[in-house]
Amino acid sequence: MPVSLYGSPMLRSRRTFGVLSLLTCGLTCALVYAAVYRLPGFASLGPLRNLVATLLASLPFALAVLLAERRWPGSLGLKVNQRVERIPAPRLDRVDMAVLVGGALVMRLALPGSAVVASDDAYRYIWDGKVQAAGQNPYAHAPDSPALAQLAQGDPFWPKIYRRDMRTVYPPLAQLWFWLAYLLGGVSVIGLKTIFLLHELASVLLLLTLLRRWGLPAGRALIYAWSPLAVVQGFAGNHLDTLLVPWLFLALLLADEHPFFSGAALGASAMIRPVTALGGPALALFRPSRETVLVGGGFLLACGALSLPYAAVGLDAMTESLRTYGQHWQFNGSLFKVADALLNQWAPFRPALYGTIALCSLASALVRVDRDTRMTLGIGAYFALAPTVYPWYLLSILALSAVTGGAFPVALPALITLADLVYVDGAAGGRWEVPRPALWLEYVGLYGLIALRLISHFRAIRRTHTY
Incomplete structure (x- = not known):
């Protein structure tokens, strides 16, 4: 006669304790966010x-991941294995689903719904939406253009x-969401927050579906859903990278059976943050040539279709600010600083740099x-060499590395957010640079974790060939 997995009182008691422990960690994170962003003392x-919210929440978050490892063995992904055969895992029961998804929602709802914190990007998002609602093309004029003076009048x-x-500077699909956010909330971030929250919910559900289909532990969804990087830099910071994550998960979910739509999903993500296009070679290679063409076709069609509503101003106007950003901006780079110190007097330095990034991304797609x-390596090659690396840019890396697991995505929020110490250094010395000790700690930690992961991977390959 079949016996329920949790039929014994001892097993039921252990499961209840595990669920309550996870809930405690999740509520602790939510209380941290509520305190830091709502209590006057933290203002x-x-x-x-x-930075404070991320560091305070990182401990209960890491503990939650360890508890998830006990609840769903393999969630942390410390053992590196090639997934030769993907056997779908059983669905989560209602309690587990409520804890994972409910915890993610509670953390985000603990934040003030109308606040703009630390970044002024949201003001531009809402402005672009307002311009579109007035029937104008957001790529046609800068905000201080006389052509938009009437719209600017009285706008707080x-x-x-x-x-x-x-x-x-923001791409077409992002613009469509800005327009919708303005229609929903007017000159406020309420519409933007609503769209972000729906995207976060979609991201978690798609990630859970992906993990189940690939036979991976459901606890890995917690690595993204409860991550302080996603909650603080993405949701609290009102950054558009939150919008691209579900498209990345959808691209992976459709990759095996629907290559055309998988490429289209990646194209949609690139129309929010173009760097995700560097994951394209990884998505297209190591498959029959017909499928490679379908992936590429889906990607190009999605990019073209999403750009069409704005194309009347021409490609030059649509990419003007993006080109300026790529040529002149720099902040919190790592390997870029070395290259810049050696080659910054060389006129074609930046174009050569981006060409090198493209080649590195292509080479990483050939790794077995x-x-x-x-895909993580392809997109990660950009951030290793990029001149500008804001913490929220790494939401795409967090999302993809959550699928793989490991210590890297768990430590990523605390390490990359050290870049926010620029506000201390800037206030003290008038510079806009991350303090050197913080920069060293940030990247020695991140590259050290990547190196450990690669060593584990090659050891696993050696053991496979040995036996």
Whole structure:
């Protein structure tokens, strides 16, 4: 006669204790966020609230991941194995689903719904949406253009927009969401928060579906859903990278059976943050040539279709600010600083740098590892060499590495958010640079974890060949 997995009182008691322990960790994170962003005593921290919230929440988050490892063995992914055969895992029961998804929602709802914290990007998002609602093309004029003077009059967000002399830098799919956010909430971040929350919910559900289909532990969904990087830099910081995550998961989910739509999903993510296009070779290679063409076709069609509503101003106007950003901006880079110190006097340095990034991404797609790992390496090559690496840019890396597991995505929030110490250094010395000790700690930690992961991977390959 079959016996329920939790039929014995001892097993039921252990499961209840495990669920309650996870809930405690999740509620602790939520209380940290509520305290840091809502209590007046923390307001004096100003833009450093993101760093404080991340560091305080990192301990209960890490403990939650360890508990998930006990609840769903393999969630942390410390053992590196090639997934030769994907056997779908059983669905989560209602209690587990409620804990994982409910915890993610509670953490985000603990944050103030109308606040703009640490970053002024949200002001530009809402402005771009307002311009579109007025029937204008957001790529046609900079916010301080006389053509938009009537829209700017009396707008409380307009004076807070960064670089009002520049056209928008944000790609077409992001613009469509900005337009919808303005229609929902007007000149406030309420509409934006609503869209972000729905995207976060979609991300968690798609990740759970992906993990189940690939036979991976459901606890890995917690690595993204409860991550302080996603909650603080993505949701609290009102950053558009939150919008691209579900498209990345959808691209992976459709990769095996629907290559065309998988490529289209990746194209959609690139129309929010173009760097995700570097995951394209990993998605397209190591498959029949017909499927490679379908992936590429889906990607190009999605990019073209999403750009079409804005194409009347021409490609030059649509990419003007993006090109300026790529040529002149720099912040929190790692390997870029070495290259810049050696080659910054060489006129074609930046174009050569981006060409090198493209080649590194293509080379990483040829490594014989799982597709999600190759995509992580392809996109990660950009961030290793990029001149500008804000913490929220790494949401795509967090999402993809959550599928693989390991210590890297768990430590990533605390390490990358050390870049926020720029606010201390900037206030003290008038510079916009991350303090050197913080920069060293940030990248020695991140590259050290990557190196350990690679060593574990090659050891696993050696053991496979030995036996």
